[in-house]
Amino acid sequence: MKIEVSGITEGQPIPEKFAFGVFNADDHMSFGPNRNPEVAWDKVPEGTRSFAIVMFDPDVPSVADDVNQEGKVVSRDLPRVDFFHWLLVDIPADVRRIPEGEDSNGVMPKGKPAGAGAIGLRGVNNYTQFLAGNPDMAGIYAGYDGPCPPWNDELLHHYHIELYALDVASLGLSGEFDGVAVREAMKGHILASARVTGTYTLNPDLR
Template sequence: MQLRSDNFQHGTPIPTKFAFGKPGNPVALSDNHSPHLAWKEAPAGTRSFVLTCIDTDVPSKSDDVNKEGRSVSADLPREEFVHWLMANIPVECVELGEGACSDEITPSGKQEPFGPPGSVQGVNDYTTWFADDADMGGTYLGYDGPCPPWNDTLVHHYHFRVYALDTELALKPGFSLAELRTAMHGHVLGEAVLTGIYSLNSKGNAEPTEKKTGDCNNYIGQPSRPNSM
């Protein structure tokens, strides 16, 4: 299988349009658009697709995270942070348009995120990150983009991965990564990955030139939500 985007290439920086946070003073909220994604060469027998986006470079300790006069060491052990989980993508859908599944930041999280008909989306880790925030706390479903610590010396890697499955999964909205992995076990026929990088550290990020997204996508998206920021 192959996975690509019109917005960034494998191993290159993700444009700020697709991030939750962008450089500010020290950080500002960004556009939070979901990127264009397209895949092909699914194996015979594919019944549905699963899509995930996971940052594998999140600091395992938060002692120095976003603290003035301090920095997060690149040597600190890292762990996963979920940015997007989507299951039961119809086999006929092999492309998601730019902004089709997220077109802005929604305080307290998207409760009914946009997606292809029949798909179901899981919870992302902003749910935990904002748990004690009076303004932003809530259950975050669907896509919410990168916002790594602004003082992290390590550039973060965001792995967009599509899986071809031989079945649909019995998952309800708000499922976790652990539940998804359990449900997928033994049903994966093939997979492909596209990795983008992102940093809010002025020494770590470079904005790439963005290619224009094609007009013909399987899933273009829906109008904006009225209750979003």
């Protein structure tokens, strides 16, 4: 199976139009255009009954105490965990493209609802937890929300956009399901997968 993510080249920086946060010299970070990239695919295996898209960042600090704190840095040696940015499942088997901006076009304070989207079923991404303590932003963030790594992180972040061809028409997920639930539901049903990885940072020393 072959995947193409328009505007994102393997191993290269992700364009700011796809980011939740963009570099701001005065305030470190401003909200970005937050558009989902176009994802297109072909060479689909026989027997495919649906697709799933998972985008995640494996470089997120496991401890957030120093994240975005003046006068501090997030050490590159800190253990890292997965942060899910995009969960889209039950994409019909005849679909071969998710258009740019179809699942996200701008930062939506308090998030976007889980459940049926324009194409497929949206899962809940980890901005739901990350923004839970911010009264202006707290809510359920489902579908796509793009990169916004800590501006004081010593580590360059990598963003994996993965496409899965599945042998079931539906993963049977509902409600506010998350990335862990998607991975568990896909077990034993993956016919093929493909991945594109881009990078992103808000740290001026790494840009």
